[in-house]
Amino acid sequence: MTHTEIDGVVATGAMSMPMLNDYGHFTAMQVRGGRVRGIGLHLARLDGATRELYGQGLDKALVRERMRGALASAGLSDASLRVYTHWPEGDERATLTVTVREPFTRAPKPVRLMSVPYVRDFPHIKHLGSFGQSRALTLAARAGYDEALLVAADGTVTEGAVTNVAFWDGERVVWPDAPSLLGIAQALLEPLLPSVRRRVTLAGLGGYRAAFVTNSRGISPVASVDAVEYDVDEALMASVTSAYDSVPWDEI
Incomplete structure (x- = not known):
């Protein structure tokens, strides 16, 4: 079950649900013991997208207050939490919707990706216009895959439908320059690993030794992209996991 609060008030059937309006944005995170990895990055993401979409910033202290309140009301200190932001025309401040549910605790497993020709609109914003992503995920799932890999018309690899993807060339972690x-996980990991950004193409995926995906739920090795198969590089995954585990948990 999902616990939902709108501007600090527990949502009921009689309340209007702002999330039905897809002109908005959000951030998603895992909470452990009332703490979050990269809370500053989440708040900066929310503030930056709000400024771009609505021309005004967010009260970051209020966002944290709403997050703490929702966790307390739900009776959870470990949780999967999302903050959605809308700003109805004429309102003095943004509407903040916080959802809380049980934490994601499934152990990572190798995932299979299916390439799908699609590039998100305004991809730098974690916005709510996700029909294209959902369609890509549906196509991948129907074909027996775990995730969709989004690819531009010229064959450039951009990102997963709900993940960031990285490739290992034997020396460096290559994040697609597209x-x-x-993602917050990528932003935390990139400076901690021997990373480089460069153009990655679908035709060139066979030249990499391994790959992995990241999102708010964690890190998983990639077993294959279409017909290109990868062995799980245990040393690489141990290094990536160790780097991620070294990131401190911030008090909300």
């Missing part, structure tokens, strides 16, 4: 959402 329009995409900078």
Whole structure:
């Protein structure tokens, strides 16, 4: 069950649900013991997107207050939490919707990706216009895959439908240099690993030794992209996981 609060008030059937309006944005995170990795990055993401979409910034202290309140009301200190932002025309401040549900605790497993020709609109924003992503995921799932890999018309790899993707060339972690959402996990990991950004193409995926995906739920090795198969590089995954585990948990 999902616990939902709108501007600090528990949502009921009689309340209007702002999330039905897809002109908005959000951020998603895992909470452990009332703490979050990269809370500053989440708040900066929310503030930056709000300024771009609505021309005004967010009260970051209020966002944290709403997050703490929702966790307390739900009775959870470990949780999967999302903050959605809308700004109805004429209102003095943004509407903040916070959803809380049980934490994601499934152990990572190798995932299979299916390439899908699609590039998100305004990909640098974690916005709510996700029909294209959902369609890509549906196509991948129907074909027996775990995730969709979004590819531009010229064959450039951009990102996963709900993940960032990285490739291992034996020396460096290669993050695709293409329009995409900078996920919080990627933003935390990139400076901690021997990373480089460069153009990655679908035709060139066979030249990499391994790959992995990241999102708010964690890190998973990639077993294959279409017909290109990868062995799980245990040393690489241990290094990536160790780097991620070294990131401190911030008090909300």
